[in-house]
Amino acid sequence: MQFTDLKAQYAALKTSIDARIQRVLDHGQYIMGPEVKELESALTAYSGAPHCVAVASGTEALLIALMAIGLKPGDEVITTPFTFAATAEVIVLLGGVPVYVDIEPDTCNIDASLIEARITPRTKAIMPVSLYGQVADMEAINQIALRHGLVVIEDAAQSFGATYQGKKSCNVSTIACTSFFPSKPLGCYGDGGALFTSDAAIAQAAREIRVHGQSGRYHHTRVGVGGRMDTLQCAVVLAKLDRFDWEIQRRLALGDRYGRLIRASGAPVQLLAVRPDRDCVWAQYTVMVDDRPAVQAALQAEGIPTAVHYPKPLHHQPAYAADCCPDCNPHSIVAAQRVLSLPMSADLTEADQDRVVAVLANACVTSGCVAVGSGA
Numbered sequence: 001m002q003f004t005d006l007k008a009q010y011a012a013l014k015t016s017i018d019a020r021i022q023r024v025l026d027h028g029q030y031i032m033g034p035e036v037k038e039l040e041s042a043l044t045a046y047s048g049a050p051h052c053v054a055v056a057s058g059t060e061a062l063l064i065a066l067m068a069i070g071l072k073p074g075d076e077v078i079t080t081p082f083t084f085a086a087t088a089e090v091i092v093l094l095g096g097v098p099v100y101v102d103i104e105p106d107t108c109n110i111d112a113s114l115i116e117a118r119i120t121p122r123t124k125a126i127m128p129v130s131l132y133g134q135v136a137d138m139e140a141i142n143q144i145a146l147r148h149g150l151v152v153i154e155d156a157a158q159s160f161g162a163t164y165q166g167k168k169s170c171n172v173s174t175i176a177c178t179s180f181f182p183s184k185p186l187g188c189y190g191d192g193g194a195l196f197t198s199d200a201a202i203a204q205a206a207r208e209i210r211v212h213g214q215s216g217r218y219h220h221t222r223v224g225v226g227g228r229m230d231t232l233q234c235a236v237v238l239a240k241l242d243r244f245d246w247e248i249q250r251r252l253a254l255g256d257r258y259g260r261l262i263r264a265s266g267a268p269v270q271l272l273a274v275r276p277d278r279d280c281v282w283a284q285y286t287v288m289v290d291d292r293p294a295v296q297a298a299l300q301a302e303g304i305p306t307a308v309h310y311p312k313p314l315h316h317q318p319a320y321a322a323d324c325c326p327d328c329n330p331h332s333i334v335a336a337q338r339v340l341s342l343p344m345s346a347d348l349t350e351a352d353q354d355r356v357v358a359v360l361a362n363a364c365v366t367s368g369c370v371a372v373g374s375g376a
Ligand SMILES: *Cc1c(COP(=O)(O)O)cnc(C)c1O
Pocket: 057, 058, 059, 060, 083, 084, 086, 087, 129, 155, 157, 158, 178, 179, 180, 181, 191, 192, 193
C-alpha cells in the first residue's frame, strides 16, 4: 500500500500528462513558457482569487509574499508552532521573528482567540496554516488583522481545493501561498507553488520578485529571487486539473469514510474536528493516538505506511525556538506526540481503507491506548 498513490494517478491521467509534456518539449520555452500564464489563469478561475503568480515552490511563495509586503528585520509575524518548518523558515530568513500562537486541540489549527494578545507594535502579518487541508478561523483572523492594520497570509500548502464559508482556500485572505509538491492535494512532478492575492500591487511586486526584482528586462527595481516555476511543471499541474474536482470529492468522501469506520470500530482513536462552515481536503488524513510508536509499528508490520506531521512543534526546534519558553503552546506539544497520518490519496481504495482501519483499531486496543473523546 502507498502512503500517497501517485502511480495510480499517473495511470489515470497518462494521456493528457504525456501530451502536455510533449507540447512543452515541442515549443521549447522551458522558462516562462505559455503554460505558466495558462496555469495562472486556470488557478485564478478555480480559486476565485483575483491574482495568481506561479513560483518555484510553496516555500518560495511564502518567502515572496513576505518580501512583497516589505517584511524588515525585527518585524514579527504571528503563526502556529504546529506546522512544517518552511512556515517559520521564511520569516527567519528575512530577519523577522516568528511569534507562535498555540493551536486548538481538536483541529490543530491556530487558535484565533489567542492571537490578539500577542500583537505588538512590531507585528506585521498573521500567517495561519490550513493544516491537513482545513482552513483556520479566517473570518476571526481577518477581523483581527483589519483592526490592527496587519496582512493575513494563508499558508495553504495543504489546502488547495478546500472550501471555507463558500469560498476556496487561497481566496480567503489578502495573500495565500500553496505548494505543488508531488504529494500535496494538487501536485506537480517536482517543485512548484503559487501565490494568490486580492491586491494588484502585491501581485505586481510578487511577479517582479519572482524574476530577480525586474520590472523590465535587466531593470532591477527591487531585490528579488530566482523564483520561477518551470514550464514543464506548470504543464503537469494543468493536466492534473482535468480530474481535480473528482479528486477533491474523493478526498472528502474518503475522509468521511475514515471517520465513520474508525468510530464504528470503537477503537480509542481521536478524530480531528472539521468545523461546519468549511471542509478538509485531507492533504494528510491525521488522527491522534496515545501510544504512537506501538501503533505505527503495528501498522508497519502489516505493510501499511504512516507518517507524523509533525513530531516537534517549531518552538522546540533549535533553529526556530526564538520567541518562546519550552512549555508554551501546550496543545502543540501534545499534538506533536499523538498525531499519526494514515494513507490518503484520491486513488486509495475502500478495501485498502478497510484494512488500515482494522489494523489501526487492533493496534490501539493491544497497545493499551486509553479511550479518548472523538473530536468530530
Ligand atoms: C509543503 C508545505 C510547505 C512547503 O512547500 P514546498 O513546495 O515543499 O516548498 C509549506 N508549508 C506547509 C504547511 C507545507 O505543508
